[in-house]
Amino acid sequence: MAHRLEKRVLLEHAEDPALRTLDGYRRLAGGYETLERAYKEMEQDEVLKELEDSGLRGRGGAGFAMGKKASFLPRGDMAKYLCCNADESEPGAFKDRELMQRNPHQLIEGIAIAALAADAGHAFIFIRGEYDEQADILDAAVAEAYEAGYLGTNILGCHRDLELVVHRGAGAYICGEETALLDALEGKRGNPRLKPPFPAVQGLYGGPTLINNVETLSNVPHIVRRGAEWFKGFGTEQSPGTKVVSISGGVKRPGNYEVELGIPTRELICDLAGGPEDGHEIKAFFPGGSSSPVLKAEEGLDLPYSFEAMAEAGSMLGSGSIIVCDDRVSIPHLALRTARFYHHESCGKCAPCREGTNWTVKMLERMVRGEATPLDLDIVSSVQQNIIGHCLCVLGDSMAMPVGAMVRKFREEFEAVMENPELVLDPHAVVQAPPETLGASA
């Protein structure tokens, strides 16, 4: 049974393994009924209107209005494409994994309906190569959908075709950036492209392409089934709907929780996820994955968990992934760990990100070793400023913003560590909590 604070829409019935099969999906969730109605009775513009009216915002990190994005695709005879971004690699995010593993058909139905809105004839699920098990599950589900006639040529006799290909990535965070995803899907190195032109106009193979996150597309059958008004009944005015939030780090019950957007962050972290481990307090948290500037406990816990509230606080909701840092975490070491991630994942195309990430890592390493001075701290801040706004894509900013925020908000900690590195007793931070408190085993 779900937690009382959860509002399960996407994860409804997800505890039942039968949901994975076509029969189970049909039986438990009325699966594919909406697809049938949409294909047989609705026009492209009708579907688009429903999506636009719902105010559904992208669940992959950017938070852009999904319906509006879909409407950017030009009309005409040319081949159009739909890409499902299942390259979830943001540290702290594991919600798409849950959705694909437990409810693959919901995603497939969402893709098929969104393809109708975009008039796409070819769809791809770009799933990160590490999600091998989930990709296998998707393969099986897609095969079932083909067999049932929901994919392929002349779907349900409606003279519409849709080919769906599950494409496995090979391990690169940058492929989650939509234009880098397109390059990777085209069989190249995953380098981002210049924008403009935007993928909606010139995307995959140069044609109009709609790119959406797994969770975003999973919402589509529900919106089309129950209507935009129903959807707007959850969440806030600027952030309607539910959100599957991944919570991890220094909490008792890390995991995925589906909640209404706008829920107080404290309820998410301390009620749903059980709060900090006994004897410890929350120092700070990332509200939207490692790319979001950290919020101190006193800054952020009492904010509503929504796109607008997080943006106003100088951070972002992003993909909706909360990483909690308790008092044992050394912020300079956290900054180093974060910077190392971006340094590893930088594609290397543009100079500010490529050189900025490796320079930042080198400086932070010196800091935690005690081979730095406060001047270096100023240089680190300056380098983050030099990166922001000058790169080809957002990866550079994704390091510079959180690292910059950490230096700004926890400067005394940095200075203390530089002065005396032995202050950090255990650079590996938190000791593992006893197993009983970590989520139930099925």
Add this chain to the structure above:
Amino acid sequence: MSPAGREVTITIDGREVSAIEGEMLHDAARKGDVEIPYFCYEPKLGDPVGACRMCLVEIEGIPKLQTSCSTPVREGMVVHTRTEQVKHAQSAVVEFLLVNHPLDCPVCDKGGECPLQDISYGWGPGKSRVIDEKRHFEKPIELSPLVAIDRERCILCYRCVRFSQEVSEDAQLQLLDRGDRTYVGTFDDRPYVAPFHGNITDICPVGALTNYTYRFRARPWDIEHAGSVCTLCPSQCNVSFTVRDEKVKRVISRDNAEVDDGWLCDRGRYGFEMFDAPERITGPRLKGGDETGWEQAIAKAAEGLRAAADSSHSGVGSKSVAAIVGDASNEEGFLLQRLLRDALGSPHIDSRPSRGPKASVLRRLNEPKISAKVSDIDEADAILVLGTDPLHSSPILDLRVRKAIRRNGAKLVVATERPTALDGGAEAIARFAPGQAAHFVGELAGALGGRENVATPISGTLADAEKVVVIWGERIARENGAAEALLEVASAVGMSGSEGSGLLEIPDTTNARGLREAGCLPDAGPGLAETTAGMATEEIRKGLISGEVAGLILFGADPLRDFPDTPAWEEALTAADFIVCWSMHENGTTAKADVVFPLETHAEKDGTVTHPDGRLQRVRPSAGRPGDIRPNVLVLSDLAANLGLVTGIDSQPTAFAALTEAVSFYNGIEDEQIGGRGLRWQDRDSSTADLAKNVVMDEQRDAPTSVVQPDPTPRGVPSSDSVATPHSDGSLLLGTYRDLWAGPITELNPPLKFLTPQQRVEISTADADRLGLRSGDRVRVSQNGAGVEAEVHVKERVSKGVVFMAEGVLDGNANALRGGGPVQVQIEKLSEVRA
């Protein structure tokens, strides 16, 4: 790529600048005299990548700075390039680029001509804040024996890999790894072997890619630049020589969009050390090796030629001296034909290695209305590559065709004997058997007229296109009727009525067109004017053997190596009474000469050459002449004087004046008009009128035959699955081609020695299986007793029943086999490759 759009006005730094809608802001700024620093932007390499971030500017209305290289201009755009925000960004980007860049300037070849130095100085922070260790790579290492790569210096501007992907399309140079570990490399560290790879040293903005041939040779303040034209192949690319102490140290491109688009092939780029090779002939010599003074040599040559001219072995009135011209400038060619016709009274002069069309046909081919210029390729709707592989015969055109397909959506069709490098990008490919070119072109003319035949697969593309450019190899015209059939094809696609359509010839020798127009043809004088008919090349050869021709002048020609049927030429040269030879270095032909004169290279010569599309270009002396070499224009003039002909030519300007006067369609061209970029004679207003004056319209004379007679040695009818039906005796039909690297270029230039081609026989998979052969086996290829050894090279795309070998290879020259036409050969295995 020039956008054809309306004019708009934008404001940059408070000034109004006129631009074309849709062009990149960076280009518009440059035209408006605003300097925006950049590294990765290079329109010749395709779409902008926006990777270096150096060209960031502020555009009103957009909060984030934008890369000017990728932002198209719009009416009313307001741009700022010198605000604090922009300066901060520029300084930041330079700082980032220098974070891992090694401080190599004192030992780096690029120093002094380095954009990174210049931009760091102009836009960088001035002081470094980096105290951490920079990233390291093994350096420098061989990217190829010619190019060194220093990965630490690389700023990852992507230019070299873009060149490899999008210009030369060899896709061998790639980026490897990710992030700050990224580096430029090849598959499995193998050498980068491709005929255009030298260009990456030109476009690299730092000292990461440098030439081994120029390593530590000079600093920019030690050298001078001198512009000329490369005469190593018909591409006639414009080059700039880097000269130190009168010696050429380096060759770089002089960027002529009408000729070479700013690229050079490796032949022209690295083939300069031969200018100073010890093998070079630096003064006149007599047979047996005795060096002699100029006056004596000229006197001896005159004496011998006069004797040969006066002797008559077969009948009264027979003229007994002939000349074959190869590597020569227009002025030299003009003087040679004067020497022959006016001083020696002989009409036997030719400038082709084998047969060719009659002058009347040549005049029709020369018509400006059906002539294409090189830049027409860029805008063509359809391109036909006929009977030649540009990669080997005129490399720079290979790049041009690729560009047209890639940037402009041109459709390519290929019709050749042998697979070409361009096959991969072709819409349709037709293969004909060696010796069947004339037949095929006739079929093509028919197909364009609606008949269904073997040429139909490619005719559709040509018929549908508005602008058609046909790039054809001169050697198809060795077959009777081929040139006429080509004219029919031109007519069938309406070439004369379509602006931007035309024929573009790829001849066998560099200045073939210029020499023809200067009068080095047996049946045409200067300006392709009518004249008494004489013997063509093959007839000259027969004449030498029979004794009808007693004396021979060879100017820049090596028949024993380059002309088909070596045994026959051996016989001919041995039979000659007197041979005067001009050559750059000693070879089999000069060994047989009675007097040998030195030849100037394109770094020493002063003269003009004519590009196959009609552009006169200036070859200028850029380096010192080694030894005792004298300008051949003066030598020929002296020789003529010795033979009693006063030419009045005593300098390049007088030679040029005489040339332009004699060639009707060159009349009035001044040296300044040619300048550094050349001048197409067809582009001058009076040209068509002049041509009409001297051209006798041949409509009545040579009634065009409606049925083209194929070559009288048919070897099988072209069919859909095999181009040549296998003979009952298991023999295969041999086709030959001129390999890019076959020739003295690899023997006289030490850095290029590794490219010396070994003779290979290219064979289809089916025939290889039938004969039990695998790639690497050594075989003997023979015909009528004559044979050469070669290595087997199995290639999928070679047609069944046909094999190919290269001409001009030192060991195992295919010319040794050909008897004047495609021959049947037997293949016998000698040894197998190791398993």
Add this chain to the structure above:
Amino acid sequence: MSPVDGPGISNPNLPVDPAVREGRVPGRAEEEIPELHEVDCPPELQERIETLMGRYPDRRSASIPALWAVQERYGWCTPEGVRQAAAVMRVTPAYLESVASFYDLLHTKPVGRHRIEVCTNISCWMRGGDRLLDAFKAAAEGDEDFFVTGFECLGACDIAPMASINQRYYGPLEAAEAGTAIEQLRADAEVLPEKNLAKRGLAGDS
């Protein structure tokens, strides 16, 4: 870079690269698109790659899937395997190597057949990921059958600290379990059954 002179020769199951046999002689080696008859591609591999190519509007999109197929066949992206894929796909081997070298899961050097990726990103780091990695490295020390590496966020922060073992997720793991897992892999037994992600329920379910 790919050490061709290693297992390529001594391991009879791996295809031998002509560069090993003939040497890297410039002027001879034409690394343009290899022809099928030059590479000796196993028919199953060719068929698999051709099927993959057929699924996409542009055959080049099959680059990563083709490299996966080569890696599955040979254990890593061997130079000769890459040439085989290049011949089937009609692209240059350099192009495929460039793509392979960009991604973390495609290996251009030989690696052990048991792949263990231990997450050392933020949430796992906070819960002992570094120590877990050390434990795995110690347990697999010297054994060429194992490839142990740290990895970035694998998308399983709910079971931190965790590891991906032969493409399946296990966690939360204690350092001692590293040794157990290695032994189970050696014995071909089921790996840490109670820690397999597939067996977990939703976090919100009590």
